[in-house]
Amino acid sequence: MKIQKQKIVLIEDDVALGNSILELLVLHNFEAKWFEESTQALAYLSQNTPDLIISDLMMPKINGGELFLNIRKNKKFSTVPYIIITANVDDEIKLNQLELGVNDYIIKPFKVKExxxxxxxxxxxxxNIEKNFGIDPFSKVTIKLSEKDFLTSLNELLLKAIKTRPDLDELSKSLFISKxxxxxxxxxxxxxxxxxxxxxxxxxxxMKLIHLGERNIQFLVxxxxxxxxxxxxxxxxxxxxxxxRDYIKSVQAV
Structure with a gap:
């Protein structure tokens, strides 16, 4: 049975670097698409959903940070990791991107292994997140109102909306009870x-995400x-x- 390769979209306007990264990704058995402009990438992403997006930060027309915000407006990209590569080492810019939700940051020049x-x-x-929690953990759930199943049903609803502030009215309605x-x-x-x-x-x-390997606290937030x-x-x-931070260190020390 043929193993499906993971799909990566690369946006990099430096032709030499773009070619090098593309070759590197292909060499490591990824299916990679490279675009020199953000607008080209957006056109492709309107019809395709990759497993990962890697983008340069400083680019003409739409920079990597603006591209990230543009992409994340679409719910289908909410779980697609986004890595920014840049020669800019300004901590404020880096922290701003991480605060917005970018998953990782690579400073040029970088090593192949990094x-x-x-x-x-x-x-x-x-x-691991999809394996442990499911892409849509609510899709096959039938709500039951018995005491035995109440917390299970509640947890499944909370997990479905984990990234948002739960609306108690909607939550109650979904469980067929009053607030x-x-x-x-x-x-x-x-x-x-x-x-x-x-x-x-x-x-x-x-905590579960930390045990699965997540180390970016802003990502956890x-x-x-x-x-x-x-x-x-x-x-x-x-x-x-x-x-x-201390909890992450304690997990790493085990």
């Missing part, structure tokens, strides 16, 4: 109010829908008795 390791890491993380009943039932089964339960569910999800770095860090520390 690029391949980072590509493999983000693709492996995405595969007050939702809170009462959660308190009865867990001794937690609905807000605490949802917050800790998101923290537990972040975005994936769990906390809205702010500080709120995530405070909530994480309250639950785990250590900061996200």
């Amino acid at each position: 690029l391949i390791f980072k590509v493999n890491n983000v693709l492996e993380l995405r595969k 007050s009943t939702l809170d009462k039932r959660i308190r009865k089964l867990t001794n937690k109010n609905v807000s605490q339960y949802i917050r800790e569910f998101k923290i537990q999800y972040a 975005d994936e769990t829908g906390f809205g702010s770095f500080s709120y995530f860090s405070t909530s994480f520390k309250a639950y785990c008795q250590m900061s996200p």
Whole structure:
């Protein structure tokens, strides 16, 4: 049986570098498409969804940061990792891109192994997330209202909307109960109010991602829908008795 190659889109306006990266990706058994302009890439992406996007930062017309924001407007790209490569070493620019949700950053000039390791890491993380949580974990679920199945059904709904702030009205409606009943039932089964339960569910999800290999804290913030770095860090520390950074270090040390 033929193994399907993982698909990568590369956007790089430097012809020599673009050719080199393309050859490197093909050599490591990826199916790669290279575009010299962001507009060409956008036209391709309107019809195709790759497994990973690698983009130069400084480009004419649409730069790599603007391209990232443009692409992420489309929900089908919400789980597609995005790596930026650039010669710009300004920390403020780098941190700004990471804050927006870019998954990783590679500074030119870079070593061949660095690029391949980072590509493999983000693709492996995405595969593990899909394997453990499913692309659409709610797709085959039938809601049941018994006490036994209530938390399972609730968790599946929360997982489906993990990147957003849950709408309690919609959540209650999906479970065919009132908002007050939702809170009462959660308190009865867990001794937690609905807000605490949802917050800790998101923290537990972040912990699972860390154990799967994720090390970018801003990525964890975005994936769990906390809205702010500080709120995530405070909530994480309250639950785990250590900061996200220290928790990551403890996992790496094992």
